[in-house]
Amino acid sequence: MSRAIIHWRRVPALAVLTLAFAAPAHAQQALGTVLRACGALDANRQLAVQATGGAPAGSVLVASVAGRADVLGDVRIVDPTLATWDAIGARRTRAAEKLEVAQLATRATATLSAAQSYAVRIASSVPGTEVCFAIVAFADVASGPGALQSRAAAGGTSAAPSLTGGAAGDGTTQLLVAAFALAGDPAGFSAAQAGDVAASTCTATATLCLGTVSRTDPGTGALTLGATLGTAVAWSGALASLDRETLLRDGFE
Amino acid sequence: MFRSTIGRMAVLLCALALSLSWSPGAFAQATRTWVSGVGDDANPCSRTAPCKTFAGAISKTAAGGTIDVLDPGGFGTVTITKSITIEADGDYAGVSAAGVNGVIVSAGAADTVTLRGLAIDGAGATLGVNGVRFLAGRTLVLDRVTIRNFNGSGVSFEPSTAATLAMRNVSISRTGQATTTAGAIFVAPTGTGSAALDLDDVHTADDRYGLSIAGPATGVVRDSTIASPAEDGIVANAPTAAVDVTLDGVAINDAGTNGIAANGANAVLRISGCAVTGSAQGLLVSANGRIVSFGDNRIGGNVVNGAPTQVQALQ
Numbered sequence: 054m055s056r057a058i059i060h061w062r063r064v065p066a067l068a069v070l071t072l073a074f075a076a077p078a079h080a081q082q083a084l085g086t087v088l089r090a091c092g093a094l095d096a097n098r099q100l101a102v103q104a105t106g107g108a109p110a111g112s113v114l115v116a117s118v119a120g121r122a123d124v125l126g127d128v129r130i131v132d133p134t135l136a137t138w139d140a141i142g143a144r145r146t147r148a149a150e151k152l153e154v155a156q157l158a159t160r161a162t163a164t165l166s167a168a169q170s171y172a173v174r175i176a177s178s179v180p181g182t183e184v185c186f187a188i189v190a191f192a193d194v195a196s197g198p199g200a201l202q203s204r205a206a207a208g209g210t211s212a213a214p215s216l217t218g219g220a221a222g223d224g225t226t227q228l229l230v231a232a233f234a235l236a237g238d239p240a241g242f243s244a245a246q247a248g249d250v251a252a253s254t255c256t257a258t259a260t261l262c263l264g265t266v267s268r269t270d271p272g273t274g275a276l277t278l279g280a281t282l283g284t285a286v287a288w289s290g291a292l293a294s295l296d297r298e299t300l301l302r303d304g305f306e
Numbered sequence: 307m308f309r310s311t312i313g314r315m316a317v318l319l320c321a322l323a324l325s326l327s328w329s330p331g332a333f334a335q336a337t338r339t340w341v342s343g344v345g346d347d348a349n350p351c352s353r354t355a356p357c358k359t360f361a362g363a364i365s366k367t368a369a370g371g372t373i374d375v376l377d378p379g380g381f382g383t384v385t386i387t388k389s390i391t392i393e394a395d396g397d398y399a400g401v402s403a404a405g406v407n408g409v410i411v412s413a414g415a416a417d418t419v420t421l422r423g424l425a426i427d428g429a430g431a432t433l434g435v436n437g438v439r440f441l442a443g444r445t446l447v448l449d450r451v452t453i454r455n456f457n458g459s460g461v462s463f464e465p466s467t468a469a470t471l472a473m474r475n476v477s478i479s480r481t482g483q484a485t486t487t488a489g490a491i492f493v494a495p496t497g498t499g500s501a502a503l504d505l506d507d508v509h510t511a512d513d514r515y516g517l518s519i520a521g522p523a524t525g526v527v528r529d530s531t532i533a534s535p536a537e538d539g540i541v542a543n544a545p546t547a548a549v550d551v552t553l554d555g556v557a558i559n560d561a562g563t564n565g566i567a568a569n570g571a572n573a574v575l576r577i578s579g580c581a582v583t584g585s586a587q588g589l590l591v592s593a594n595g596r597i598v599s600f601g602d603n604r605i606g607g608n609v610v611n612g613a614p615t616q617v618q619a620l621q
Contacts, residue, residue, distance in 0.1 A: 109405070110427075118609075124584075124607070125609050126606070126607040126608055126609055127606060127607060127608070127611060128609055128610050139613070140587055140590070140610035140611065140612040140613075142590070143563070143564075143585075143586035143587035143608075143609045144562065144563060144585065144586050145560075145561075145562050145563075145585065145586035145609060146562065147534070147560070147562065153609050154609075155586070155609045155610045156610075157610060177607045181337075192483065202592045202593050203564075203569075203587075203590055203592045204538075206562075206563045206586065209549075267423050272485065291586075
């Protein structure tokens with residue numbers, strides 16, 4: 054009798070385990086693009102963008118901002134929940150291209166939906182400055198300073214911009230995200246490695262583009278992320294990694 | 307008979323001359339020697355008969371002694387293996403180091419090396435390797451030194467035992483030109499070595515990194531500026547060996563990557579009275595590093611400003 058009771062008490066735990074085995078399909082994945090746009094800063098030195106996609110509460114949002122201004126400083130992201138965004142990485146190229154790129158991340162504390170308003174504010178810049186702005190949502194990765202790591206920042210002129218973290222994955226890394234600011238139309242932007250997710254957007258005159266590449270579950274190999282362009286352009290990029298959300302879930306993958 | 311006597315006398319004179327010429331070099335190194343732009347390394351390096359180069363003078367200078375610069379000139383690269391002071395008080399004392407290291411210090415574990423008033427320049431068809439490369443010794447003091455134009459670092463501090471790097475009134479520019487792991491000041495102890503840093507009134511411009519510190523290292527950087535490093539202004543890399551360095555009154559502007567970065571679980575940078583502006587990222591904490599702010603810093607105008615991991619009240 055007592056054994057039977059214990060047995061039935063185990064059922065919920067077994068159910069959790071079963072769910073955990075089923076979970077990998079949803080773990081550490083790119084949930085989709087929240088927004089991706091380019092435009093000029095308005096009189097308030099901000100670019101307001103309406104989201105084209107949503108994100109569930111608890112997901113991690115990674116924002117990328119690119120510009121070519123003389124001064125691009127004090128970048129802030131304003132989202133519908135007024136969350137605090139942590140800076141992950143940035144790169145400034147002082148050559149003639151004046152390419153600047155920044156990455157920030159936060160955790161969505163509420164469900165976010167399409168058509169909500171976001172803005173990037175750049176206090177040090179001047180109205181009319183063109184910037185590109187993208188936010189991508191990811192599931193089951195941790196946020197916060199301890200989990201966000203700037204892996205690399207570099208620049209150059211190439212049709213194959215690439216960033217290497219300099220260290221092999223440590224087994225806790227679940228997401229690699231790279232942002233590339235491009236000083237011109239790349240005539241195509243795709244991930245250098247199969248399986249990575251890549252997308253880009255350009256200003257109307259294509260004098261500035263922002264490309265992002267991400268890889269979930271990168272394992273323990275070398276942390277390199279790159280893109281393949283249709284033509285060589287000057288680029289400036291930053292690579293960040295985010296740690297896994299829970300060890301328990303990953304233990305069943 | 308006559309010829310034989312002359313021959314014997316000649317042999318005796320030669321022997322006497324040889325013994326006289328050997329004895330000063332072997333047993334009578336001076337505690338103070340001199341170099342001059344018009345000197346000669348065949349001289350004894352005295353005040354009235356100075357040598358031409360530091361390398362020529364150092365073998366005639368006793369451990370713990372001083373090589374003084376008499377007048378302006380270029381005095382060549384040098385490798386130092388003992389306690390020594392090389393100083394130029396007011397006169398230009400150049401060390402041209404195109405394609406090579408300017409000064410290499412590989413001294414004893416208790417030795418102190420002081421370089422004062424030197425201008426170390428790696429300009430040339432091939433830039434210099436490092437301005438000053440410290441491999442072994444107890445203390446390296448750089449006072450009123452300028453270092454510029456190196457593919458490697460301005461000061462590459464790589465002690466193999468516990469050692470101190472003290473810098474006062476030092477200017478470094480255009481270093482790390484061809485080496486990605488180099489910059490104005492690169493601190494990277496080897497083996498069981500460790501570094502204690504005491505940097506005051508140090509100014510760097512247009513280097514790959516301003517100050518890069520690997521552990522074990524402790525110390526303080528005070529009243530200094532770092533302008534336009536292509537990568538980080540000040541970075542502590544401490545995934546294993548600890549770095550705990552205080553930055554007091556340090557201004558960093560226009561860093562291509564991060565103004566101040568603490569990378570690794572054992573990296574601690576404590577900042578007070580610092581200004582970080584115009585950089586890609588002002589403060590970066592990565593891989594569980596720590597930036598402890600005393601709440602009196604000015605971090606603004608960077609593409610993204612970043613934030614310290616903790617704010618500690620002034621006491």
